[in-house]
Amino acid sequence: MNAGLSETSQGGERLGVSSRLATDVGKVKHFGNQRSLDNYKDLVIVLLQKELKVRYKNKLLGYLWSLANPLASALVFYIAFQVFLRVSEPNYALFLIAGLFPWQWLSNSVNSAPNLFVGSGSIIKKVNFPRNIVPLCAVLNHMIHFIITIPVILLFMVIYRQSPSLSWIYGFPILLTIQFVMAYGIALGLSSINLFFRDLERLTGVIMNFLFYFTPIIYDVDRFPERYRDLLIVINPATPLMYNWRKLILHGQLEPLYVLLSILYAILFFAIGFSIYKKLSCKFAELL
């Protein structure tokens, strides 16, 4: 066995150092298979197109569907809270939309995450490619859908005689980046774990539903009881982000402390998600 190993010294010096260790773990060396940057770019484009195509078949219909869902829930909440319960929030329809649209992106990303690798099983079993591109494209896809709904937000602003602020120019990229990193981290972790525990989808569904009502989306933060307000904001990873989205859209401002807080949450989720993925990714093909 040792003789066989010493022959592999061309494969790397590390093997020679501790040949006993090398027999305990499998080593794979692959030369001449480097991907070019162009290939990475095309990989993302092709997988994104696939995502869009598989989900909606038709581009225009896809756009309408991605609008229909948040608009429908906005309508429901509007009727329930403004018409029936008569809450005193000014411009409640616009208020709802400024919260529901970004939330939709986050919740769609999280809810679709468990099935990502399972759904790409046929290619994961056949080709060795960087699998983290699959959740990347899924989250990008949801982000693109959020971005193309921005005109609808603008339309509602016109209806309520408000105007977008110049601060959107830096505010949007900041929040988009934070939320993208957060959603990508969560999607990486969930999609990897789901290969081991196939019922994760139900769990995430329940948690996201729970989270929705504990995040100030259909109500304002100052509805939280005064004593627990800070606690409720800090312990819910979605709150600082959603708070800033609405503040940016309605008032053209960002709350720096909450930006910082959501960056920390995004980094935390990304670190956790990526390390889960790293640890499990070599087992994907045999589980599918």
Place this chain on the structure above:
Amino acid sequence: MREPVISFQNVSKSYPLYGHIQGIKNFLFDVSRSLAAIKKERFEALRDISFEVYRGEKFGIIGRNGAGKSTTLGMIAGVLKPDRGNIIIRGRISPLLSLGAGFHPELTGRENVILNGVLMGLTRREIMQKMEEIVEFSELGEFIERPTRVYSSGMMARLGFSVIAHLDPEILLIDEVLGVGDIRFQQKCLNKMKSFQESDVTMVLVTHSVASVVNICSRAMWIENHVVKMIGDPIEVVEHYCEASNVPFNLNTVNKASL
């Protein structure tokens, strides 16, 4: 000696038997037992196998069902990781061509060609240059514009083979799919593979067809009981394999022009 493009050294591969974990609910209710079970219950699919494949070789792998042939190919393709041992691969590998090929069922044949191409490391421009050649070779006609979920298994194999044969990979991996093509397409594949014979393309072919091994391969390996039983001249290996399986083998009856 020529340079080995695939080299396996004392490679072992075992599969976990995750069957007992039904879901996260059961896992959380019984964490310690589930963890112990994961560690213990493993099924050894390959034990300590070593072999080398050299540049330009057509390498056949035969053996009974469940012997570990597809597992070996999966490790060459880099989708499965060995538990122990070393694997060294030199060169660009094609997507593993096997039944239920690596196609997305909702995408059309043409879109799947692009998907497979970028997955194996090409750019879209490089693929588009080859597209017409691929479409023509597959002879799928108008079906190339239909989603692959409506394809028959032979049509899948046609598309799969056309893709991997034309996107000039350096190492081709084929896991017994060509048998489902009709005789005309099998003939075409055989000719295509014969044209590789002189070229630098390395091919690893897993098959249950004696004729394929004899007609295409320059060397063959027989895996039995999760270990390598024999490596060498294809005819010799096939003879021993047939003998061990109690199947009569006569070289003269093997059709020189079939897969």
